[in-house]
Amino acid sequence: MLIISNQIQIPESEVEISAVRAQGAGGQNVNKVSSAIHLRFDIGNSSLPEEIKQRLLNLRDQRVSSDGIVVIKAQRFRTQEKNKADALERLSLLIKGILKTPKKRLPTKPTKGSKERRLQHKSRRGQIKNLRGKVSDH
Template sequence: MLIISNHIRLPDAEIEFHAVRAQGAGGQNVNKVSSAIHLRFDVMASSLPEEVKQRVLALRDQRISSDGVVVIKAQRFRTQEKNREDALARLQALIAGVLKTPKKRVATKPTKGSRERRLQHKSQRGKVKSLRGKVTDH
């Protein structure tokens, strides 16, 4: 059972694991041992609330395939068990990230003082730039 929040829990049956050989350094061990983990999680077939499913699918994340399956490859550690925990933690972080609704932006207006300072700075820069022209003798 993967606990996402107080209200959302994922049963182990919804998460699929496959052990594969890891990439990168590791000498002969990397060629013999399947220590990397491929985690597959079908969002649409899961027990997540409908609103959360839609938010997960709306993410622009390369780990989510076009048919709504989250695929996470964990190969950071040398043991299969640690990679399994890492993959679960990354899935948990992905789903927990969409649970927080972003704060709505409240439009504000600049203050009178900030507008005056901006205009004063603008006129000062204009004077400096006008003095950069050619010098003529009168």
């Protein structure tokens, strides 16, 4: 059981975990041992609440495929157990990030004083640039 919050838990049966060979440096150990973990989590068939499912599906994240499957590959550690824990933790963090509802943005307007300061600065810059012109012989 993967515990996300007090109300949300994901049963281990909904998370598909498979061991694969890691990539990159590591010499003989990488070539022999399948220590990397490939985690797959189907959002549509999960026991998550509908609102959270929708937020996950709408998330612009490379880990969420177009089919609605979260794919996480963990290969940071040398042991399969640590990589499995890392993959589950990363899935947990992804869902915890969705739980926080973003604040609605309140549109603001610039103050009268800030508009005046901007226009004064603009005219001052224009005068400076105007003085850079060619000098006449009169």
